[in-house]
Amino acid sequence: MEQAALEAATHDVSLWALFMQAGLIVKLVMVGLIGASVWTWAIVIDKYLNFAKARRQFDQFEQVFWSGQSLEELYRTLSDRQNNGLAAIFVAAMREWKKSFERGARSPIGLQMRIDRAMDVTMSREAESYEARLGSLATIGSAGPFIGLFGTVVGIMTSFQAIAGSQSTNLAVVAPGIAEALLATAIGLVAAIPAVMAYNKFTADAGKLSSRMEGFADEFSAILSRQIDEKLQPRQAAQ
Amino acid sequence: MKASLTTSAILHVTALAFALVSLGSPEPLDVANTETLPVDLVPIEEFTQIQQGDKNAPMTETAAPVPTTRPDIVENAQNVGDNKVDIKAPPMPTAKPSDNESAAAPPKQEKPAPVVDTKPTASTEVAKEDTAPPPQEVAALPQQKPDPTPPKPTPEPTPEPEAAAPEEAMPLPDNLPVPAAKPKPEPPKEQAKPAEKPPEKKPEPKAAEKPTDKKVADKKQEVAKTASSKESDFNADDIAALLNKQAPANGGAKRSTQTASLGGKTNTGGSKLSQSEMDALRGQIQNNWSYIAGIEGADGVVIRVQMKLDQSGAIVGDPEVSSSGGSDTARRTLESSARRAVLRSSPFKNLPADKYDAWGDVVVNFTPSDLL
Incomplete structure (x- = not known):
């Protein structure tokens, strides 16, 4: 008790003291914003690692794909694994191709459409995984400053109430309350600024990856369409 | 995701810990504890125009110091006081007037002397003999x-x-x-x-x-x-007695018989123009005033002339003439004639140079109906 009274008397202005002096709402706001910051950086680290990994996988797969290796062989090695990105699209398309040919496809157009659908679904699923949690980054980035501002407003309100109570406009009475209130905005900005920057960067990265996937899907679709034509032509001629 | 979440949490804890240590408590701003200074606006006249007098006396027409008690008059004395010698120090109320100019011989000093003298001469002689050759006599006896x-x-x-x-x-x-x-x-x-x-x-x-x-x-x-x-x-008492008991606080030797008036201990330079000096100034203006008699409504007109003079007595700038009372036409006429009179009488003469503070910016009031 005495210790607290002494601290209050000397107006300790360290960060921790400011936090401890704050009211319940301001404290909640601060804790929430710190949590948001932790979440933001968790997403940032996760996305950064994921995107780097995805880019590496894309490069590797494209290298293998364009190396002239047989697609059947590639499919056989890849089909057992859990695939991401381009490999997943390739496997999905090849699976559809296989299924259709095993049962004996009637129409080349239908086959082409099915393969495209399968690739589209896989692609959208992959894209979704890339863009996952970017929304929360956007939310933190846009709402963080407002939440901090809310904490500040509440803190300043209480500090003004304290002024009204003590009936002293001395700066020493006003300053700690305002400093503690401004701490909320500061934490909000600390959480929001990296969130906004990371959101912009990762949406751009995700866009690049999906456009790369789309490009691959189109190319692969073209290759498969050629294959379909080549394989179905003799059959139709035989009939 | 878990790994990155823990990484992020660890990073935050580290950053917060660092912030608590480095930004822990900002150095307190060292502001000198300044007390509020009470400021009074006082006319400088209070200090520049203090006349010698008594602090507790009522204000009178003429400035006068506390009256002196000594009847004898010292020639050429300039400082008021009960002293024989003209000293600049103002008279102190507690000091008694004394005739002694030299150090007063203390009565205590005389006491030790008789003690020595009253002793029998023989004994002193014996003492001298004894003290000078003590072993011889003691041995001889x-x-x-x-x-x-x-x-x-x-x-x-x-x-x-x-x-x-x-x-x-x-x-x-x-x-x-x-x-x-x-x-x-x-x-x-x-x-x-x-x-x-x-x-x-x-x-x-x-x-x-x-x-x-x-x-x-x-x-x-x-x-x-x-x-x-x-x-x-x-002896400590003797030392006290040796000190000069002549009180320097008797002030000067100029005598004053008037009752004391409100004022300071000494004159501090500037002063107001005396009544006669003011009259002289007014007279110079009146001499140059061609007063037109018989103006209707001139009764009760009071003209106030404010003018600035330089050291030589010449008017600087335009004299400010204002008036009150009487009829409008009479006032206008008299104002312009007063202005002419003032301008004509410049430069003013016989103004005491040491009182320039008093007449550098002077206001003269006229009642034209009295001029006739």
Whole structure:
């Protein structure tokens, strides 16, 4: 008790003291914003690692794909694994191709459409995984400053109430309350600024990856369409 | 995701810990504790135009200091006070007037002198003799004694050690508890006795012992006396008496008989124009005023002229003339004639140069109806 009274008397202005002096709402706001910051950086680290990994996988797969290796062989090695990105699209398309040919496809157009659908679904699923949690980054980035501002407003309100109570406009009475209130905005900005920057960067990265996937899907679709034509032509001629 | 979440949490904890340490508590702003200064706006006149007077006296028409009591007049005295000598220091209320200019001889100083003088001259002579060659006399006296007193040799050794004792005791006079008053008158008798008694052959050991004792006592006394007389020079009371009791606070030697007026201890330079000086200034303007008699409504017009003068008495800028009372036309006429009169009488003469502060920016009031 005495210790607290002494601290209050000397107006300790360290960060921790400011936090401890704050009211319940301001404290909640601060804790929430710190949590948001932790979440933001968790997403940032996760996305950064994921995107780097995805880019590496894309490069590797494209290298293998364009190396002239047989697609059947590639499919056989890849089909057992859990695939991401381009490999997943390739496997999905090849699976559809296989299924259709095993049962004996009637129409080349239908086959082409099915393969495209399968690739589209896989692609959208992959894209979704890339863009996952970017929304929360956007939310933190846009709402963080407002939440901090809310904490500040509440803190300043209480500090003004304290002024009204003590009936002293001395700066020493006003300053700690305002400093503690401004701490909320500061934490909000600390959480929001990296969130906004990371959101912009990762949406751009995700866009690049999906456009790369789309490009691959189109190319692969073209290759498969050629294959379909080549394989179905003799059959139709035989009939 | 878990790994990155923990990584992020760890990073945040580290950053917060660092922030708590490095941004822990900002250095307190060292602002000197300044007290609010009360500021009073006071007219400078209060300080530049203080006239000598009494702080508690009521304000009167003429400035006058506290009246003096001494009747005798000192020539060319400029500072008011009860002093014989003209001193600049203002008179202090507590100081009594005194005729003494020199250090007052304190009565205490006379006391130690009689103490020395009243002592029998013989004793002082003896003292001088004793103090100058002490061993010789002390040695001589016992030598005389053994001749008349052969039968009792026992007393001999006793005086000698006693006589030797004072020699040793000489440097330590403080230790000897000797009554200063009683033995003083005796020494002459005793001195005579030893001189007479030896030839009479009646020198009893007691008598022989007595003089030695007395002499010893004398020496002790003299030693004590000389010590005390030396000490008396440094008596604290005497020092106080030696100080100059002449009070410097009697002020000057100029006498004042007027009742005291409100004012400071001394004159501080500037002063207002005296009534006659003001009249002289007004007269110069009036002489140049061609007053048109018989203006209707001129009764009750009061004209106020404010003008700035330079050191030579010439008008600087335009004199400000305003008026009140009377009719409009009369006022306008009189204002313009007053302005002409003021401008014509520039430069003003006979203004006291040392009071320039008072007439540098002067206001003169006229009642034109009185000019006639």
